[in-house]
Amino acid sequence: MLSKEENELLTRVGPGTMMGDVMRQYWLPFLYSWEIPADGPPLRVRLLGEDLLAFRDSAGAIGLLAERCAHRGAALFFGRNEECGLRCVYHGWKYDTQGRCIDMPNEPAESSFKERILLQAYQARERGGVVFAYLGPKQSDPPALPDLEWTLLPEAQVHHGYKAVLECNWMQSLEGDLDSAHLFILHGRLRADDQGAMGVWHPDRSPRLEIQETGYGLMYGARRDEPDGRVYWRTSQYLFPVHTIFPASPDGTVPCHIWVPIDDEHTLAWDVRWHPTREMPNHQMTHLSPELAGMGPMKPEQKGRFFADWWPEIDQWSDFAIDREIQRTQTYTGIPTIRLQDAAVTTSMGAIFDRSQERLGTTDAMIVRSRQRLLQAARELRESSIPPPGADRPELFRVRSCSAVLPAGVDWRVALDDWHRARTNELMVEQTAEAGR
Numbered sequence: 001m002l003s004k005e006e007n008e009l010l011t012r013v014g015p016g017t018m019m020g021d022v023m024r025q026y027w028l029p030f031l032y033s034w035e036i037p038a039d040g041p042p043l044r045v046r047l048l049g050e051d052l053l054a055f056r057d058s059a060g061a062i063g064l065l066a067e068r069c070a071h072r073g074a075a076l077f078f079g080r081n082e083e084c085g086l087r088c089v090y091h092g093w094k095y096d097t098q099g100r101c102i103d104m105p106n107e108p109a110e111s112s113f114k115e116r117i118l119l120q121a122y123q124a125r126e127r128g129g130v131v132f133a134y135l136g137p138k139q140s141d142p143p144a145l146p147d148l149e150w151t152l153l154p155e156a157q158v159h160h161g162y163k164a165v166l167e168c169n170w171m172q173s174l175e176g177d178l179d180s181a182h183l184f185i186l187h188g189r190l191r192a193d194d195q196g197a198m199g200v201w202h203p204d205r206s207p208r209l210e211i212q213e214t215g216y217g218l219m220y221g222a223r224r225d226e227p228d229g230r231v232y233w234r235t236s237q238y239l240f241p242v243h244t245i246f247p248a249s250p251d252g253t254v255p256c257h258i259w260v261p262i263d264d265e266h267t268l269a270w271d272v273r274w275h276p277t278r279e280m281p282n283h284q285m286t287h288l289s290p291e292l293a294g295m296g297p298m299k300p301e302q303k304g305r306f307f308a309d310w311w312p313e314i315d316q317w318s319d320f321a322i323d324r325e326i327q328r329t330q331t332y333t334g335i336p337t338i339r340l341q342d343a344a345v346t347t348s349m350g351a352i353f354d355r356s357q358e359r360l361g362t363t364d365a366m367i368v369r370s371r372q373r374l375l376q377a378a379r380e381l382r383e384s385s386i387p388p389p390g391a392d393r394p395e396l397f398r399v400r401s402c403s404a405v406l407p408a409g410v411d412w413r414v415a416l417d418d419w420h421r422a423r424t425n426e427l428m429v430e431q432t433a434e435a436g437r
């Protein structure tokens with residue numbers, strides 16, 4: 001439980017807020033590289049409550065500019081992306097990717113007015129087929145990109161599942177990934193001997209959590225007892241401020257989510273998975289995948305809205321396609337995919353849940369610790385200029401998760417350390433039949 005004041009502090013990320021300042025210490029992914037071809041149309045983007053436009057100029061450089069023209073505020077969305085710059089169609093002011101005004105046809109040719117115009121521009125960089133934005137104070141000298149393993153591997157070893165706009169606060173989405181206890185209920189099937197495709201199943205649905213502080217955030221192991229006396233561990237990483245790496249599959253495929261705050265009430269969810277050594281089947285980035293996987297198909301372009309191509313068709317306004325017959329006979333939810341099941345519950349809490357109303361139990365321990373760590377980071381940054389976890393240590397972000405069955409008494413932190421820190425590519429641990437699902 002949080003006080004109303006702490007809840008506000010935790011969830012609000014707009015300019016000038018304390019958590020917004022924390023977010024602005026990090027690079028945040030917001031586009032696939034292929035979304036902005038050179039000289040292509042600009043895209044509406046909203047990040048941390050700021051309305052922006054992204055475009056790629058003729059030379060391949062990416063611009064991330066304030067949405068409105070510095071002259072009289074017309075939307076640069078209507079701008080013309082022409083030879084190395086974006087031209088406002090109202091009076092023709094033209095901006096380069098750094099926000100400098102490089103042409104001003106409505107002023108006398110001898111005027112130097114344009115040299116005094118600078119539109120807000122933020123740094124954008126690409127790695128691993130994804131564009132990251134840095135909205136922080138060090139625009140002329142930003143930190144290095146985080147060494148997330150999937151951004152460092154050949155593209156064939158990485159699968160981009162989806163990107164999707166969710167209609168809730170980023171912290172609600174993130175907390176769903178720090179919550180191992182929901183796995184065998186929300187995503188569970190009703191009967192053990194039904195097919196695995198129906199959902200996951202494990203007899204122990206009350207995991208004991210062991211939490212470890214790290215230089216980039218937190219890590220935890222969820223312990224469940226196997227019927228034969230061994231211990232089934234599911235480990236997850238929380239990398240500040242928005243990455244969660246949830247348990248790897250038996251074959252060593254590592255999945256992650258990224259929960260980028262669009263504003264206080266919308267989150268841009270990313271699903272990425274990778275294998276340290278092998279090619280991923282279907283690794284090609286799929287745009288608007290027709291089959292019902294992940295978040296399902298996307299709505300047609302949502303004209304006039306930010307991230308216009310990434311609004312899922314199945315959402316709270318269609319009750320997440322719940323099938324009451326399947327709920328009655330096969331699964332707890334009757335909702336078709338794991339990601340939609342997650343989205344249903346986290347958005348059902350309201351855009352920003354009032355955490356002064358909740359009643360936390362033992363399996364919420366990781367959520368409690370993550371909030372404490374975030375609030376501590378926000379206060380330390382504001383009061384003492386202490387950088388939040390990993391903000392100045394990009395090399396720390398090369399970590400993984402695991403799911404493994406270990407003999408009783410073995411310390412999971414030690415046994416899985418080489419895998420967790422990407423010092424080995426061999427996942428030499430036993431699995432349960434259900435592990436990693």
Ligand code: FES
Pocket residue numbers: 069070071072073074088089090091092093
């Ligand atoms: S409003 Fe953009 S040039 Fe006038």
Ligand SMILES: [Fe+2]
Pocket residue numbers: 176182183186187338342
């Ligand atoms: Fe989930």
